[in-house]
Amino acid sequence: MKLYDGGKIIAGILIFLILITIPFWYGRIKATALPEPSLATETIDRLEERKCLEDRQYMRNNHAKLLTELKNQVVREGNRIYVAKDGRKHTISLSSGCLGCHSNKSKFCDRCHDGVGAKPNCFSCHHQPKEVR
């Protein structure tokens, strides 16, 4: 079997592949480091052990899922105590629990979410305490 105009066809296919994968290449070239959320608030500085509900990596990877689970636990089961993997107990509350420590929403939540283009709508309903610093 003979391929007529083989050079043109193969070149065309190559150009097509390059064009269609542009978003991936572009992302690679332009990739910037993930913004670092700020953990500097007065409450966190005063903590003896600087630990969130779970360890830092877990919170970083799973906070959205964890927040949903905590919401379900409070709303569906009426259980307001979160027992961490290491046995510590926490009262579940977004506004006074999570944001009690992380009172710097713009430097903690927004910095990352803006960086990755995520737009969670927590604060269209939940109270956002006045920012410290």
Added chain:
Amino acid sequence: MPLNRREILKIAGCLGLGLACPPMIYELAAKTKRPGDVPASALTAGSWGMAIDIAKCRNRCPDCITACHEEHNVPSFLDSRHQIRWIGSEPFGAVFPGQDHRMLPESLKSLSVPVFCNHCDNPPCVRVCPTGATFKRPDGITMMDYHRCIGCRFCMAGCPYGSRSMNWREPGPAVKKINPNYPLRAAGVVEKCNFCEERLAQGKLPACVAACPQKAMTVGDLADERSEIRRLLSGGLALRRRGELGTGPQVYYLWRG
């Protein structure tokens, strides 16, 4: 390969065992589930209910309504079509259409009665909710998970009491003073009375009950024979809103005039 009788029986046995597995696993999972960690200070009940002695209710007293709406950041829109109402006040004849006759004493005819979610035993709002956003708690409270509400308003059509309101507009700007301890709702979400579930968890009585200057409202455990509410209900006739519909409302209106 042709199957003989013995092999067919073996396969059938295995299939039967396999079918029996899921129910057993669910049963085990339910048993191993950690029971809710409820602090001792929380108010709990087997079956929550409320009794309102309307004879004590001072006519057109807004205290329970104000307390509830301030507690839960309920917006007040001027346009009645956008009105959000967790607890309201209606004339006796409108609340109990079956009791409205021409011999009704004037004191009752002119009386305004507090109305809110009846936390029905058989709630139509729960049955029609397509996302499970409205659900029944084991302790009798008909609850809403606002995160799950898609604003379809089936529940509003299902509720025979008009106890549910739709946020047609963004509620935030219409809340006079925001209570930071309770979240707002968003436009496109339905809301209603939650029996002050969040206050019960802190060991406080519902806001309307606590605010009533006449102590006309009583909450309690209907499953507990020795509770105050059971004592009140055993003292005479109690009216329920449109009980004939079979919704099983758990708010009882007493008349001890």
